Amino acid sequence: MLEVGNLACSRGDHRLFSGLSFSLHAGQIMQVQGANGSGKTSLLRTLCGFITPDEGGISWNGKPVGELGEDYYAELLYIGHLNAIKDELNALENLQMSAGLAGYTVTEQQAVAALKRMGLQRREHLPVRVLSQGQRRRVALARLLISDAHLWILDEPLTALDVGAVGLMQELIGEHLSKDGMVIFTTHQPLQVAGVQTRELVLS
Amino acid sequence: MNKLSLFGLLSLVIRRDLLLAMRRRADVLTTLVFFVMVVSLFPLGVGPEPEMLRKMASGVVWVAALLASMLSLPRMFSADYLDGTLEQMLLAPQSLTALVLGKIVAHWMLSGLPLVLIAPVLGLQFDMSAQALGMLVLALLLGTPILSMIGAVGAALTLGLRGGGVLVSLLVLPLCIPVLIFGAGAVEAVTSGMSAVSNLSLLAAFMLFALVFTPFVAAQALRISME
Numbered sequence: 001m002l003e004v005g006n007l008a009c010s011r012g013d014h015r016l017f018s019g020l021s022f023s024l025h026a027g028q029i030m031q032v033q034g035a036n037g038s039g040k041t042s043l044l045r046t047l048c049g050f051i052t053p054d055e056g057g058i059s060w061n062g063k064p065v066g067e068l069g070e071d072y073y074a075e076l077l078y079i080g081h082l083n084a085i086k087d088e089l090n091a092l093e094n095l096q097m098s099a100g101l102a103g104y105t106v107t108e109q110q111a112v113a114a115l116k117r118m119g120l121q122r123r124e125h126l127p128v129r130v131l132s133q134g135q136r137r138r139v140a141l142a143r144l145l146i147s148d149a150h151l152w153i154l155d156e157p158l159t160a161l162d163v164g165a166v167g168l169m170q171e172l173i174g175e176h177l178s179k180d181g182m183v184i185f186t187t188h189q190p191l192q193v194a195g196v197q198t199r200e201l202v203l204s
Numbered sequence: 205m206n207k208l209s210l211f212g213l214l215s216l217v218i219r220r221d222l223l224l225a226m227r228r229r230a231d232v233l234t235t236l237v238f239f240v241m242v243v244s245l246f247p248l249g250v251g252p253e254p255e256m257l258r259k260m261a262s263g264v265v266w267v268a269a270l271l272a273s274m275l276s277l278p279r280m281f282s283a284d285y286l287d288g289t290l291e292q293m294l295l296a297p298q299s300l301t302a303l304v305l306g307k308i309v310a311h312w313m314l315s316g317l318p319l320v321l322i323a324p325v326l327g328l329q330f331d332m333s334a335q336a337l338g339m340l341v342l343a344l345l346l347g348t349p350i351l352s353m354i355g356a357v358g359a360a361l362t363l364g365l366r367g368g369g370v371l372v373s374l375l376v377l378p379l380c381i382p383v384l385i386f387g388a389g390a391v392e393a394v395t396s397g398m399s400a401v402s403n404l405s406l407l408a409a410f411m412l413f414a415l416v417f418t419p420f421v422a423a424q425a426l427r428i429s430m431e
Contacts, residue, residue, distance in 0.1 A: 070296075078291065080291055088227035093223070103297040105208055
């Protein structure tokens, strides 16, 4: 369970949000909403520990994330605006390297299966450089399929994706939630997961 | 799903950086070609006086190695920073210090080790004796990892800054002066018939000291840079 209490965050002199409290339980999904510049990305990056909050605290299963450190990171999967993939490597290598950095190994079969599910069959061995923006995003999102993290933090996951891939994402998130996972995401596109109520957090 | 050990992570990061460099060879060659050019310019510039060349050989090679290693420093973390990989590295459930150490080792293998290997060939231009050449290689072997390690701290601190490339040199070069002094001093000692043990011991001590502290400091600097 992720609990956020009285969180405040500012960038420079500008206070983005303050007094923000919420908790997210297993199987729940929450969408962070707000205008451009309202601090959605900053909130997600604060949850990942990149930004130290001005006030308030974040705890995971009752313990402050600062104390948990690497144990918290093992439970967390973050996909940000940047895809974190290397142009020089092919999709398969990228996926295997990402898995390695996240602390586990995947077999080639697992990685190929994940890429296939993301609609990248027969693209596994192409350098990512020659893929389209949407396909690169799919390579980045394929990490969702090979990870066993409980908490997904997705910053604009649907950028550059086509209708089919958006449908696939809804499916993936639905599966993750049914396995007691948690998702926090931002998006400007509609994303509805069948059978699950999406909670909303509005930043103003 | 198999968990990756700390050593597994270290070797993964090294393999990854070497693989990336293999796919982008120009970057590695730039450092090496720069080193060869700078060293080769000196005999052309100061004239073919063997006595003088022999005297300045170790200093020239060391200064050139120092400058060449500065060339590749800004690239150490910047590519990972720009494409978001660095964010993922900070979220790795293993020690970031180990990860940074892996990047330092890979950086040395790509920018330090080639210099060590080519240095004896360049030394011949200066009419260095076989003994002096051997000592030059040994001193570089001890000294270049220190340059990569101190450089990592500078590169991490200046990450994402405009003009970071110049800034990192200004930051790191003064800290590398002891390496230059004792590295060149070791070769000097051998050519003048003295023992180079003290110089080498100091270099080795610097290296161990840097090995213990710089990966940790660079890791903290990366966290600060990502805010």
